Amino acid sequence: RAITPNDTLPGLFKWVKEAHPEIKTIGLVGWDVGADSNAKIKADFLQKVKDGGLEFNNLYELTAVGATDYAQSISKVKANEPDLLLLGLYGQDPGSFLNQAATAGIGSVMMGSEFTPDGVNASKGTYDSAGWTFAYDYFDPNGALNPLAKLFVDKFREAYDGEDPDFYAANFFENTIRLWELMARAVKDGDATV
DSSP states (O other): OTTGGGGGGHHHHHHHHOOHHHHHEEEEEEEEOHHHHHHHHHHHHHHHHTTOOOEEEEEEEOTTOOOOOOHHHHHHHHHHSSSSEEEEEEEEEEHHHHHHHHHOOOOOOOOOOEEHHHHHHHTTHHHHHTOOEEOOOOOTTTSOOHHHHHHHHHHHHHHTTTOOOOOOHHHHHHHHHHHHHHHEEEHHHTSSOO
């Protein structure tokens, strides 16, 4: 799996500068994943903002994973609104945050790193009314599929009573195939035994 949101930032910032030159400042609301990881992620984020030619507005707010009340974070955003608010939140969290931010009248463009059914549900319609832009994985189980993707979708639907897979399931299926291939190569080369 990739390191989100940081791995998408160079491309995201390039797109922002080209498609939305009015966006100059950026802030972040993201998950609190522990002091050591937080420090590394923030240092990388700040360097990428600088390299991307945007201005960090000193808003870097961390929240608990799975939070449902973002009032404290939203008050900090309102006090220092960036042009672009990057959300390092996942699952249902971006939907909950976006819904509450829209109700609070946050005017920043908000972007995140994923689009999931849980996020859609938690947004209570805000993804549709306010819009939700994300820069990361997306898997369309009904799109033009290669034979391996079609096999995966068919088997997933069969195993889960017709439910469509999201990108998490697709990514981990792909990772499993890669690991399987590496193991087969190692056995073939005599580097491992089964």
